[in-house]
Amino acid sequence: xxxxxxxEQLVADRSLKRIMVxxxxxxxKTTFAELLLRRMEGESALVDLDLGQSHVGPPAMLGWGRWSxxxxxxxxxxxxxxxxxxxxxxxxxxxxxxxxxxxLVSDASDRAERVVIDTSGxxxxxxxxxxxxxxxxxxxxxxxxxxxxxxxxxHITNAILHGRLAPVLVLPVAKEAVPKPARERSAYRHRRFxxxxxxxxxxxxxxxxxxxxxxxxxxxLFEGGRLIRGLLIGLADRVGRHVxxxxxxxxxxxxxxxxxxxxxxxRGKIVAVLPGRMLLTPAGKEERLRRR
Ligand SMILES: Nc1ncnc2c1ncn2[C@@H]1O[C@H](COP(=O)(O)OP(=O)(O)O)[C@@H](O)[C@H]1O
Ligand SMILES: [Mg+2]
Numbered sequence: 001x002x003x004x005x006x007x008e009q010l011v012a013d014r015s016l017k018r019i020m021v022x023x024x025x026x027x028x029k030t031t032f033a034e035l036l037l038r039r040m041e042g043e044s045a046l047v048d049l050d051l052g053q054s055h056v057g058p059p060a061m062l063g064w065g066r067w068s069x070x071x072x073x074x075x076x077x078x079x080x081x082x083x084x085x086x087x088x089x090x091x092x093x094x095x096x097x098x099x100x101x102x103x104l105v106s107d108a109s110d111r112a113e114r115v116v117i118d119t120s121g122x123x124x125x126x127x128x129x130x131x132x133x134x135x136x137x138x139x140x141x142x143x144x145x146x147x148x149x150x151x152x153x154x155h156i157t158n159a160i161l162h163g164r165l166a167p168v169l170v171l172p173v174a175k176e177a178v179p180k181p182a183r184e185r186s187a188y189r190h191r192r193f194x195x196x197x198x199x200x201x202x203x204x205x206x207x208x209x210x211x212x213x214x215x216x217x218x219x220x221l222f223e224g225g226r227l228i229r230g231l232l233i234g235l236a237d238r239v240g241r242h243v244x245x246x247x248x249x250x251x252x253x254x255x256x257x258x259x260x261x262x263x264x265x266x267r268g269k270i271v272a273v274l275p276g277r278m279l280l281t282p283a284g285k286e287e288r289l290r291r292r
Pocket of ligand 2: 029030031050053118
């Protein structure tokens with residue numbers, strides 16, 4: 001089948017409520033997801049599980065939003081809900097990436113008739129495979145579209161079929177889809193991070209009573225007893241929703257308050273923070289975080 005026929009099939013089969021698109025970087029996953037959304041009738045939604053080259057919400061956060069036929073592209077989708085992972089690859093924080101995938105797809109499924117799931121380009125190696133399979137499982141994906149260049153997805157699609165996780169439709173990557181250099185991908189993230197923090201202000205969070213939501217013991221705001229300036233963190237409200245991100249600016253020891261740079265408005269009361277796994281400048285420059 002070609003892409004056109006595949007889209008027709010997928011749209012017509014309403015038993016395929018949750019459709020996941022997988023493929024390497026620049027395989028045309030987002031382009032395919034958008035074509036699919038354009039053809040779907042009724043309420044449809046996009047869940048963006050790509051943390052680096054993301055379209056719904058900022059990088060380092062997963063997000064979902066409703067599609068409207070009036071949109072020119074998926075970049076116009078307004079996030080209904082975000083989930084903080086704190087890294088630009090799922091491999092850097094797999095537990096959070098899996099938990100977020102489950103939470104967002106479940107939320108989107110409750111509120112839309114059809115859900116298209118865009119994914120990261122991490123498809124190489126057994127670690128990436130396990131992560132992809134786990135995402136298919138926890139999201140209860142009904143069908144998988146695999147955009148393949150030359151056998152690079154076989155180890156994943158074979159495992160999906162072997163485990164009877166979901167039917168798989170394998171399509172060749174469009175010839176118009178040309179791989180971007182890594183530099184271009186990092187420039188895209190840089191711009192998206194900078195855009196997110198463009199309207200940021202300082203927010204003070206009393207440390208007393210502030211909850212830490214960590215995915216592992218090593219996730220902390222401190223390293224060797226010292227606050228990690230520049231750490232990217234997630235901000236959660238009292239029902240545990242990840243409302244946005246911040247960058248650690250400092251600590252007011254006298255007032256016992258954490259000082260965070262964030263575009264999140266003050267009225268959405270923050271009661272918990274999630275330590276990320278990377279450093280970021282407000283201008284969008286990423287830096288490695290080395291622990292111990
Ligand atoms: N079917 C297609 N027709 C024309 N251009 C495409 C097609 N698929 C992908 N592209 C182009 O290739 C590039 C990568 O596609 P994209 O959908 O962003 O890939 P991915 O989401 O897998 O990283 C984009 O510039 C996109 O416009
Ligand atoms: Mg994409």
